Amino acid sequence: MSKFFRETVALSHSGALAALQAALEKANSINVPQCICIVDVSGEVIVHFKMDGAKYLSMHTARAKARTAASINSPTGSMTADFGLAAGIASHGGVTHLPGGLPIRFSGKLAGAIGVGSGTGEQDFEVARAALTVIGADSV
Template sequence: MSTTAVAPLTIQDAELLIAEARRAAETAGVAVSITVLDAGGHLLAFRRDDRAVLISGETSTRKAYTALQLNTPTADLVDAVQPGGPFHTLPTALERPLLFIAGGVPVRRDGRPVGAVGIGGGTPDQDHGFAVTAVEALA
């Protein structure tokens, strides 16, 4: 087990994630909300475009939280919560709700989770793409 410290996600990192996700969404003509959480699941940064549907703020935050807690993009978890899936009861088992819709992506450094970004407002595939674009820009 490694005891080497991993640099935490900073506000500068969060601002870069938001800028890159926003740029990708604007290029696609999609109004979105973007949430960045730190490794503890605490809000580091948030932005909602003026035209984004109001619920996108909540969905972006839940997507980020889900990706962080399971250390997996939410796009990879959609099938796991379907009837018969290994996480079928997980969406309702916890006090803080998870959201198994594409658009949440963990942020890792040296293979370890340091936070997550969540996007809401586009289609699930669009939101996932915007989040991946943001995380890749941070690398």
Template structure:
């Protein structure tokens, strides 16, 4: 019997904090205070920040956006589009699935390494800030 090992790619802690800083900058450039969550490939929270004046609802939303993006390796904006399909729509009942723009997968060497979730602006602003932060660090697929 042979054993098989599956390895996952991980964003190290220093890089996660740098991604957080890039996201904070992208949100500030768009003029909104944000909550930013970064998860590992399993959707577990790795780095987190809530701006002083970001509403408290943004906490769980940002975390769940990152979790949603990491789960299938696609942005929460894409999930929003899929929810219109009758065969996918029942997933909207899942308590953590967040099909609102602002979550994006973190991709390293073509593999899902986690997700970033931003909440505090409009869904378009959140999405643009997340993608800009990922592009700045070459972590986008």
């Protein structure tokens, strides 16, 4: 391995669309309209979708959850509320402690993240996990 480069894994737009479709199907099956955001490893949005009936403000939290999960390479929701509040203020809402964000990894390598919002934290995670399963990402 060279010290001058590293190998990376990237989520394709086809993978993002397949993950989105699986998330939409799961949200429909549990009857919870959701906002879903999938980002690349740097936190840039690949796809962002608001289902009919999903809460408007959840568009922002879904994006923050995805960016946070990509940034920390870990599920969201484990920060203390105080730290999460401070991080949210410092990042102008770009980071959140709310549950519902999962990293997307293939063979342990970070490829991006998904953030889901508008349900309970567990419902958000359930929808996100369905997306990871369909694209063959590592389970979280």
